[in-house]
Amino acid sequence: MLSSEEARKIFGTAEQIFSADVVSQTVKRMAIDITTLLSHQYPLVLSIMGGAVVFTGQLLPLLEFPLNFDYLHVSRYDNKTHGGKLNWTVLPRENVQNRVVLVLDDILDEGITLAAIRERVMNQGAAAFYSAVFADKDIGRSKPIRADFVGVVVPDRYVFGFGMDVRGAWRNLPAIYAVKE
């Protein structure tokens, strides 16, 4: 775990890439797009902990139609800046069978996490799978999955804030930052 001083130092040298205002306007725009497509589908919304916690908390109150909510916890970065093996720690309790599922995540990077979630959800009998990611990283190569709803495109750098951590810290920031290279 980072010390408080280390965490402050990373923040102090980081570059803000999306302000809190832009982030909040983007969530509103995504809510409109999601409502247009899914408001009559009674979707089961699955939030991917822990990164999606802030995005989920801001998006859900803007979705003014009936839905169910559950979460799952899967991670593969484990406080590092490069992904490894997927670690499923919490599986959803809600049954996905015959449901239209909308998965919420903070960031689509290489796409490995979201592709694995889609495979799992579809194998369990979901009727349809949609995904909304707040940030889509421009990694310069193809990904195994595209999100149906994308908030912002971020550069190919390690980013944090708005739910995304840097070595476990700073998920609480309202804006998005890139660590100093």
Ligand SMILES: O=P(O)(O)OC[C@H]1O[C@H](OP(=O)(O)OP(=O)(O)O)[C@H](O)[C@@H]1O
């Ligand atoms: O597209 P990928 O390269 O697979 O990476 C994207 C995943 O990485 C992050 O999770 P992380 O493993 O950092 O766990 P966390 O949400 O608990 O921080 C993020 O929340 C996505 O789920």
Ligand SMILES: Nc1nc2[nH]cnc2c(=O)[nH]1
């Ligand atoms: N915090 C954070 N998590 C990630 N998971 C995959 N890419 C990233 C990233 O750039 N930042």
